[in-house]
Amino acid sequence: MKSAMHLVSQTLLMGPGPSNVSEGVMRALGRPTIGHLDPRFIAVMDEVTSMLRTLFGTENELTIPLSGTGSAGMEACFVNLIEPGDRVLILQNGVFGVRMADVAARLGAEVDVVEFEWGRPVTVARAEEALFGADYRLVGIVHAETSTGVKNPVQEIGNLVRETGALYLVDTVTSLGGIPVDVDQWAADAVYSGTQKCLSCPPGLAPAAFSARAQAVLRHRSSKVPNWYLDLSLLSSYWEGAKRAYHHTAPINMVYALHAALSGLLEEGVEEVHARHCDAHNYLSDQLEKLNLDLFVEPGARLPMLNAVAIPSGVDDAAVRSRLLSDFGIEIGAGLGPLAGKIWRIGLMGHTARRANVDRLIAALGKLL
Numbered sequence: 001m002k003s004a005m006h007l008v009s010q011t012l013l014m015g016p017g018p019s020n021v022s023e024g025v026m027r028a029l030g031r032p033t034i035g036h037l038d039p040r041f042i043a044v045m046d047e048v049t050s051m052l053r054t055l056f057g058t059e060n061e062l063t064i065p066l067s068g069t070g071s072a073g074m075e076a077c078f079v080n081l082i083e084p085g086d087r088v089l090i091l092q093n094g095v096f097g098v099r100m101a102d103v104a105a106r107l108g109a110e111v112d113v114v115e116f117e118w119g120r121p122v123t124v125a126r127a128e129e130a131l132f133g134a135d136y137r138l139v140g141i142v143h144a145e146t147s148t149g150v151k152n153p154v155q156e157i158g159n160l161v162r163e164t165g166a167l168y169l170v171d172t173v174t175s176l177g178g179i180p181v182d183v184d185q186w187a188a189d190a191v192y193s194g195t196q197k198c199l200s201c202p203p204g205l206a207p208a209a210f211s212a213r214a215q216a217v218l219r220h221r222s223s224k225v226p227n228w229y230l231d232l233s234l235l236s237s238y239w240e241g242a243k244r245a246y247h248h249t250a251p252i253n254m255v256y257a258l259h260a261a262l263s264g265l266l267e268e269g270v271e272e273v274h275a276r277h278c279d280a281h282n283y284l285s286d287q288l289e290k291l292n293l294d295l296f297v298e299p300g301a302r303l304p305m306l307n308a309v310a311i312p313s314g315v316d317d318a319a320v321r322s323r324l325l326s327d328f329g330i331e332i333g334a335g336l337g338p339l340a341g342k343i344w345r346i347g348l349m350g351h352t353a354r355r356a357n358v359d360r361l362i363a364a365l366g367k368l369l
């Protein structure tokens with residue numbers, strides 16, 4: 001009998017993630033599984049953390065890939081840095097800002113949210129007013145809002161957060177590997193990402209980095225981190241130092257895959273990779289114009305790796321997406337929340353960010369519309 005697996009076939013992934021995985025990364029994934037304390041694996045781990053520091057733009061010692069997807073990275077940041085009653089401010093303009101507020105509230109934080117219109121960036125003026133309005137332990141923002149295709153001004157906000165003394169948490173799930181991420185320059189105390197967006201790995205790891213300030217907050221907690229699996233003080237004894245202690249079994253093969261993805265990225269050159277994302281985005285934007293399709297976000301705030309496209313009136317959103325997949329082998333994303341039915345989300349992430357892929361999508365859309 002045939003299993004469901006026989007239907008799985010190569011698909012051009014132009015949605016909000018996962019993105020297409022390169023053959024090199026696939027080969028790395030298939031290398032022999034070895035022990036998680038094998039010195040040969042520890043050498044791989046050390047190269048991964050070193051490459052992550054380069055890509056994050058940080059010298060933070062505690063820079064590691066957490067086991068789990070991007071949301072595990074989010075959860076790890078809050079669960080380690082927040083205690084019940086702490087005041088948290090979330091600058092929110094999409095699904096992932098909403099998720100941040102939910103995660104923080106579940107931990108007993110007193111959460112304030114400043115909401116910005118979905119599809120528009122966080123503005124420094126309104127953020128500033130809120131930032132100095134209370135004594136916040138932590139301020140959270142999403143760099144690249146995948147739900148809307150908006151880039152937020154994380155450097156400018158970071159400059160202000162530093163003045164307030166709060167910890168600064170930035171979600172870089174979609175931005176890392178697609179646009180510049182400069183953790184130390186932003187003065188970000190905690191950042192997390194995911195492997196399946198612009199790093200073009202399968203989903204499964206959440207690279208994260210924590211500043212010395214964040215680590216100090218962690219050391220001076222009055223209560224234990226209420227989540228054993230994501231407790232950074234336990235995890236760091238596996239990822240750092242001369243003597244490695246077992247905490248949980250690392251997803252060995254995913255770490256190989258991340259190693260291959262990071263190596264490939266650094267070999268191509270970080271700036272070159274960012275330029276390739278920009279080029280694919282500009283090309284897409286030109287081609288969409290020819291189909292009379294408009295981008296939803298204002299030019300200055302657009303993300304190259306996530307393009308929100310306004311769905312023309314009279315077009316059946318779900319039918320187009322479903323035929324793209326069944327007839328052309330191309331996946332694009334739907335709108336979420338208030339933008340459901342209003343936008344498509346076209347991803348140009350990592351390995352997928354190439355003109356040839358844009359051509360395939362535009363040809364297919366041209367036939368369907």
Ligand SMILES: *Cc1c(COP(=O)(O)O)cnc(C)c1O
Nearest residue numbers: 069070071096144146173174194
């Ligand atoms: C995808 C994404 C997440 C969540 O990551 P998962 O891997 O789906 O858990 C968080 N933040 C942003 C900005 C994302 O795009």
